[in-house]
Amino acid sequence: MDESIAMLFTNRATVIEAQRVVERLGLKIKIRFSDHAGARGAAEQLVEEGARIIISRGGVANLLRGFLTIPVVAVEYRYGDFAQAIENASKISKKIAIVSFNQGIHAALRVEQYLGQGIKLIQIDDFSRFDQTMLQLCEEGIEVVIGGHSAQTFARKHGLQSVPIMTDPHAIETAIEEARHTLTALYQYESKMQTILAILNCAPCGIISINREGRITNLNTIAREILGLGAQPVDGMHYNTVLPFPEIIESALAGRSFFRRVAEYRESFLAVNCVPVLVDGAAEGAVISLQGAHEIQIMEGKIRKQILSGGHVAKNTLKSIIGSSETLRQAKKMAFTYASVDSTVLITGETGTGKELFAQSIHNASTRQKEPFVAVNCAALPEALLESELFGYERGAFTGARSDGKSGFFEIAHGGTIFLDEIGELPVALQARLLRVLQEKEIVRVGGEKVIPIDVRVLAATNRNLLDEVAKGNFRADLYYRLSVLVLQIPPLRARGGDIRELAEYFIGQFSNKYTRGIRSIREDALTLLESMPFPGNVRELANLAERAVVLCQSADLCAEDIRSALVGGLKTPPESPAVSACLPRLREADRLLSLPAEEQRRRITHAFEEAGGSQQLAAEILGVSRTTLWRKRKELGL
Numbered sequence: 001m002d003e004s005i006a007m008l009f010t011n012r013a014t015v016i017e018a019q020r021v022v023e024r025l026g027l028k029i030k031i032r033f034s035d036h037a038g039a040r041g042a043a044e045q046l047v048e049e050g051a052r053i054i055i056s057r058g059g060v061a062n063l064l065r066g067f068l069t070i071p072v073v074a075v076e077y078r079y080g081d082f083a084q085a086i087e088n089a090s091k092i093s094k095k096i097a098i099v100s101f102n103q104g105i106h107a108a109l110r111v112e113q114y115l116g117q118g119i120k121l122i123q124i125d126d127f128s129r130f131d132q133t134m135l136q137l138c139e140e141g142i143e144v145v146i147g148g149h150s151a152q153t154f155a156r157k158h159g160l161q162s163v164p165i166m167t168d169p170h171a172i173e174t175a176i177e178e179a180r181h182t183l184t185a186l187y188q189y190e191s192k193m194q195t196i197l198a199i200l201n202c203a204p205c206g207i208i209s210i211n212r213e214g215r216i217t218n219l220n221t222i223a224r225e226i227l228g229l230g231a232q233p234v235d236g237m238h239y240n241t242v243l244p245f246p247e248i249i250e251s252a253l254a255g256r257s258f259f260r261r262v263a264e265y266r267e268s269f270l271a272v273n274c275v276p277v278l279v280d281g282a283a284e285g286a287v288i289s290l291q292g293a294h295e296i297q298i299m300e301g302k303i304r305k306q307i308l309s310g311g312h313v314a315k316n317t318l319k320s321i322i323g324s325s326e327t328l329r330q331a332k333k334m335a336f337t338y339a340s341v342d343s344t345v346l347i348t349g350e351t352g353t354g355k356e357l358f359a360q361s362i363h364n365a366s367t368r369q370k371e372p373f374v375a376v377n378c379a380a381l382p383e384a385l386l387e388s389e390l391f392g393y394e395r396g397a398f399t400g401a402r403s404d405g406k407s408g409f410f411e412i413a414h415g416g417t418i419f420l421d422e423i424g425e426l427p428v429a430l431q432a433r434l435l436r437v438l439q440e441k442e443i444v445r446v447g448g449e450k451v452i453p454i455d456v457r458v459l460a461a462t463n464r465n466l467l468d469e470v471a472k473g474n475f476r477a478d479l480y481y482r483l484s485v486l487v488l489q490i491p492p493l494r495a496r497g498g499d500i501r502e503l504a505e506y507f508i509g510q511f512s513n514k515y516t517r518g519i520r521s522i523r524e525d526a527l528t529l530l531e532s533m534p535f536p537g538n539v540r541e542l543a544n545l546a547e548r549a550v551v552l553c554q555s556a557d558l559c560a561e562d563i564r565s566a567l568v569g570g571l572k573t574p575p576e577s578p579a580v581s582a583c584l585p586r587l588r589e590a591d592r593l594l595s596l597p598a599e600e601q602r603r604r605i606t607h608a609f610e611e612a613g614g615s616q617q618l619a620a621e622i623l624g625v626s627r628t629t630l631w632r633k634r635k636e637l638g639l
């Protein structure tokens, strides 16, 4: 630390005294002599050499404080210094004047009172007054001047005798002590400042601090980026040259805090927080934090992704779609093409054909693949809940609403894809809202007012003929056209020829692994049987059948008999006849379910539920329909 202290004196005696002190204390402090004229240059040189604090005396200390930006410590004049000087001066003449800068005057006053000799005491605060002071002293008959280096020089110039004020070594020691304390405080202050700067620069938002006058005292790199300031120096500039929301800042300077204010800035928006810096209850300045709307959206997306990881991801890709029939290959090719654009796709096809599989694959082949994929089954949620689930709700929107509100599926899907399955089931009132969202690309939460911009690709699916629904007035024509910018038709399994074989092998292999059944092969009779079946529940039905057959299979070769066992009401009853034809009516029964009279449908569904012990999934499997079809049916039938 001592290397950062330097001494500069214009009096050789003081230099010698200081050298003695420094040597005695074993310090490494630089000591320089300079005449009065060269003091400024000598001080600047010392700063260049690394001095962080300078010790000087009297008028020179005053002079240095005027232009140096580092602290200057003055060696004090002491009572004894003056007493000694007066004694020396008295030997020359009794007509004595002490000419001192203000620091010395208090010690000198005590000497005058003590001696009571009518010694003249002159306080000087500016070099320019020396000449005039000496002239006046000559007129008054003064013969000896006691003073520092400057006073002595001027006294001699006007023909007066001069006596120096010597420097007490203890005063030098005290000055060194003071310099060390000041340096320690300076280091602590700098370390705090550097910490604050580091905090500012690692904060994920722009931060600006201003003083009471509204002048900028600090701003971090992100604030520069947000405000487009480049490297332009802004310290000391008034905030209104860069920040266009004076009402918030002025209120903060009056002591109020603001959080999450939205301010317009260059055709975009900024989220602004602004808090006053309070000292003894009064605002001494303010700190403003800024976030660009775009950055907030990116951050939100990342957070959402972290929170939702696993929950809203699409697992499947085009590669996971099994089957090489021409119709399926065409559908895959079209899906791949659709993945390269951002338009809405309407995916149509019978239940269980793989519409969601295709939706996931489109998402995963698109540029949004790293963003959320949110699948919503419009038929599976009660109408009353669907709106708030889709669009979210604002704090206190309805009784029981979580106090902080909730983001809806559209917000969750921000940056990614939303898959609206069973879109044909969307209530008409929500159809109008959805249309607005698709057109405006922004949502307003239920019970809220704030417009939230969203960037979401919409994929919708239906197993209904939507145009028929439009004709019946159940589906808005404008929404239909908005959704069907691109259409992807997934062919039913019966139109895919060889796919049944491929899929059967795939599913049997999968379930054999899952249940560790060790099935080595699938006998040709099993595959032929499967190929001869109509599969109204399409791939889902085939997968379910394969699962049951694997569980029932007792050997390493899965045969037609295992398939037949699986067909008969699932795991319970063995088939009465091994003939393929005997199996078909059961499948067709499932197929027919949907066209049976309502009463019969009701009976069968109730029965299936009883059989399934209340499980919707199992009941759907027993009936050979998808869960959502079953859900829809139950809703229609009021079950």
Ligand SMILES: Nc1ncnc2c1ncn2[C@@H]1O[C@H](COP(=O)(O)OP(=O)(O)OP(=O)(O)O)[C@@H](O)[C@H]1O
Residues within 6 Å of the ligand: 320, 321, 322, 323, 349, 350, 351, 352, 353, 354, 355, 356, 357, 358, 421, 461, 463, 503, 539, 540, 543, 626, 627, 628, 629
């Ligand atoms: N080509 C395929 N390859 C592998 N698995 C498939 C294929 N097609 C469908 N599946 C599987 O069949 C099941 C049903 O598919 P998916 O849910 O995508 O059908 P969906 O048409 O959306 O049905 P719904 O209309 O009932 O919602 C899923 O388990 C899916 O993984």
